[in-house]
Amino acid sequence: xxxxxxxxxxxxxxxxxxxxxxxxxxxxxxxxxxxxxxxxxxxxxxxxxxxxxxxxxxxxxxxxxxxxxxxxxxxxxxxxxxxxxxxxxxxxxxxxxxxxxxxxxxxxxxxxxxxxxxxxxxxxxxxxxxxxxxxxxxxxxxxxxxxxxxxxxxxxxxxxxxxxxxxxxxxxxxxxxxxxxxxxxxxxxxxxxxxxxxxxxxxxxxxxxxxxxxxxxxxxxxxxxxxxxxxxxxxxxxxxxxxxxxxxxxxxxxxxxxxxxxxxxxxxxxxxxxxxxxxxxxxxxxxxxxxxxxxxxxxxxxxxxxxxxxxxxxxxxxxxxxxxxxxxxxxxxxxxxxxxxxxxxxxxxxxxxxxxxxxxxxxxxxxxxxxxxxxxxxxxxxxxxxxxxxxxxxxxxxxxxxxxxxxxxxxxxxxxxxxxxxxxxxxxxxxx
Amino acid sequence: xxxxxxxxxxxxxxxxxxxxxxxxxxxxxxxxxxxxxxxxxxxxxxxxxxxxxxxxxxxxxxxxxxxxxxxxxxxxxxxxxxx
Numbered sequence: 466x467x468x469x470x471x472x473x474x475x476x477x478x479x480x481x482x483x484x485x486x487x488x489x490x491x492x493x494x495x496x497x498x499x500x501x502x503x504x505x506x507x508x509x510x511x512x513x514x515x516x517x518x519x520x521x522x523x524x525x526x527x528x529x530x531x532x533x534x535x536x537x538x539x540x541x542x543x544x545x546x547x548x549x550x551x552x553x554x555x556x557x558x559x560x561x562x563x564x565x566x567x568x569x570x571x572x573x574x575x576x577x578x579x580x581x582x583x584x585x586x587x588x589x590x591x592x593x594x595x596x597x598x599x600x601x602x603x604x605x606x607x608x609x610x611x612x613x614x615x616x617x618x619x620x621x622x623x624x625x626x627x628x629x630x631x632x633x634x635x636x637x638x639x640x641x642x643x644x645x646x647x648x649x650x651x652x653x654x655x656x657x658x659x660x661x662x663x664x665x666x667x668x669x670x671x672x673x674x675x676x677x678x679x680x681x682x683x684x685x686x687x688x689x690x691x692x693x694x695x696x697x698x699x700x701x702x703x704x705x706x707x708x709x710x711x712x713x714x715x716x717x718x719x720x721x722x723x724x725x726x727x728x729x730x731x732x733x734x735x736x737x738x739x740x741x742x743x744x745x746x747x748x749x750x751x752x753x754x755x756x757x758x759x760x761x762x763x764x765x766x767x768x769x770x771x772x773x774x775x776x777x778x779x780x781x782x783x784x785x786x787x788x789x790x791x792x793x794x795x796x797x798x799x800x801x802x803x804x805x806x807x808x809x810x811x812x813x814x815x816x817x818x819x820x821x822x823x824x825x826x827x828x829x830x831x832x833x834x835x836x837x838x839x840x841x842x843x844x845x846x847x848x849x850x851x852x853x854x855x856x857x858x859x860x861x862x863x864x865x866x867x868x869x870x871x872x873x874x875x876x877x878x879x880x881x882x883x884x885x886x887x888x889x890x891x892x893x894x895x896x897x
Numbered sequence: 898x899x900x901x902x903x904x905x906x907x908x909x910x911x912x913x914x915x916x917x918x919x920x921x922x923x924x925x926x927x928x929x930x931x932x933x934x935x936x937x938x939x940x941x942x943x944x945x946x947x948x949x950x951x952x953x954x955x956x957x958x959x960x961x962x963x964x965x966x967x968x969x970x971x972x973x974x975x976x977x978x979x980x
Contacts, residue, residue: 506949508919508969513948519915520922545967562963580950592930592943599947603966606947607918608925688941689930824945824953827937851937852952857945879952881961 471558471887475569476502476541478778479557481548481721482576484512485764486756486771488530490574493775493784495539502568503534504546504559510534512578513598514764520634521605548721549884550875555751558875558888565884572751572778575722575739576771579715579757581623582736582860585822585830586815588684588693589711597627597712604634611635614706616693618642618681619713621806625670627710640704641672642679642695644713645806650677653805660798681815684709713808715761716860722758723872725749730760735803736863744785745774753778762799769795813865822865823858825851830865839868852879905974920965920976921947921954933965934979941980955979 478494480487483505495501503510509517515527523531534540549558549565556569581596588594595603597619604610613636617628620643628638643650657664682694682701692705717738719729728748730737738760745753755774756767769792776785816822818831826847833842839855839862842848848862849855849870854877859870876885901916905923912927921944925931932941933954944954944966954965957977965976 507967517917518919519917562961562968580948581946583946583951590936590940590942592932592941595944596946596948599945602947603919603921603944606966607915607922608931609922824936824942824951827940852955853950856950879955879962 471565471567473567473569474502476500477570478502478572478574478775479504479568479570480574480576480775481557482512482578482756482758483507483510483534483542483544484514484576484578484756484767485530486578486767486774487512487574487576488534489768489771490576490753490755490775490778491540492530492533492537493772493781494572494574494779495537496784497776497779497781498539499572499779500539500541501537502541502543502570504543504548504568506545506547508545510542510544513602516602516605518606520607547878547880549877549880550888551725552888558884560880560884565881565887572753573725574745574771574774574778575727575747575752575754575758576756576767576774577718577721577758579717579761580856580860581712582714582716582864583711583857584619584713584812584815584861584864585820586681586683587817587820588686588690590821590824591684591686591690592688593686593690593708594684595708595710597623597710599712600708600710601627601630604630609634610708613637613708614639615708615710616640616642616695616704616706617710618679618693618695619711620644620808621712621714622667622670622802623712623715625667625672625675627712628672628674629670631710636708638672638674639706640695641675642681642697643675643677644680644809644812645677647677649805649807653801656801656805660794663798680809680812681709681711713812713864714806715757717758717760719758720856720873720877722747722752722754724875724877725752727752727754733803735761735808736860743789744777744782745770746777760799762795762802766792766795766799808864816865822861823848823851823855825853825858828858833862839870842868854878903970903972905970905972905976907976908978908980914970916970918970920956920958920963920968920970920974923970923976924954924956924965924978932978932980
């Protein structure tokens with residue numbers, strides 16, 4: 466069997482993810498003369514923060530980076546493309562809507578971003594419940610929310626950003642429920658003076674419907690959201706609404722890095738990101754990581770890390786050095802953010818015995834509560850065995866029970882049979 | 898692309914959306930709560946994460962299973978939900 470069944474391409478630097486980190490890495494690497502390929506699973510570059518669509522208004526910085534990508538002839542952008550597997554140490558198997566192919570690289574930069582931490586509570590599977598960032602993404606992509614009453618709940622500055630996006634699209638945001646205490650949020654806000662841009666942003670997002678020390682008890686409704694019950698200072702309150710957007714901060718997307726054998730940073734209070742050194746190099750030779758997959762910290766930190774990774778990947782250490790101060794500045798911001806919005810223990814009491822933990826396989830919390838760990842829950846109760854492959858319930862179980870999921874196995878996401886068949890052909894061909 | 902629209906079919910019904918809209922948005926434009934599929938236990942599920950992680954919005958698009966939240970509507974597209 467030859468490899469003719471699956472076409473192959475090659476590049477000097479392969480970048481996975483076209484958010485701020487990936488864009489900065491691509492431009493930096495291309496400036497160093499490398500041929501660069503950027504793959505991204507969204508329809509357009511920009512990542513989650515700079516998502517384009519009929520309901521989006523892209524900031525000037527996002528447009529500038531997109532133009533920079535387009536202007537640079539050494540950069541190939543493959544949108545709508547997912548990583549399926551790593552069939553050889555320097556090859557990734559990719560799939561888009563039309564084809565599957567292999568991409569061989571000399572340097573790889575992982576800019577795989579973060580996903581929202583979604584925690585289960587009664588009613589979280591009802592249509593009308595989305596992530597907070599999820600709501601933002603859906604609205605930008607044209608989801609009509611005009612006239613809808615929306616409650617945003619969870620933790621972190623993303624709640625305010627999601628509320629602002631929904632309001633700009635004509636929704637009535639009736640409550641923003643932040644689980645952190647008033648003291649914690651006020652402390653965070655006071656500290657923003659060191660980052661004047663962020664302080665301004667906080668002011669523009671300020672909202673009279675914002676409440677601290679407030680968490681979801683349940684979302685109510687038969688086949689869609691009708692109301693939400695919130696708990697604040699020992700009192701429950703019911704708010705009628707059409708939609709609930711919830712997010713409890715971000716989890717670094719380390720799936721691909723772990724598949725490739727990259728070490729994780731030391732675990733802290735939250736799920737750890739990929740471990741990187743001063744040059745953004747991971748523990749695997751030739752593989753770098755930048756942006757939220759190394760730990761949550763925002764777009765400015767991602768841009769600085771991406772630029773360092775891109776320059777370092779092509780050996781331009783002098784150019785990389787110019788971004789070190791910016792990285793340190795935004796690392797400090799990230800530390801403050803983590804402290805200000807640390808998740809309260811009470812959130813572990815949100816799900817009830819019959820609340821589904823695994824949305825794909827309909828596994829209730831009671832089924833897995835007595836399990837010894839993730840593997841036990843998976844093998845005996847199918848928790849995490851569905852289409853999302855444990856990305857939602859695995860993160861939740863890590864928070865609820867402290868279970869660390871094992872490194873993922875290929876395929877990294879559901880793919881077409883033809884793609885897998887090609888992978889099998891290749892593996893057979895390589896062995897013979 | 899402002900002002901431009903595309904026409905697609907969801908479960909056989911014509912739906913018009915703004916150009917550049919995702920299929921997830923079109924499910925909602927089509928009416929109801931935007932349900933994409935039915936769960937193992939038969940409950941309705943709609944787009945949840947909005948960014949290709951949760952797989953709750955998977956539908957058949959022109960005969961292929963794809964994520965509604967990461968697919969841009971195209972003229973004449975045929976979408977089948979799992980309801």
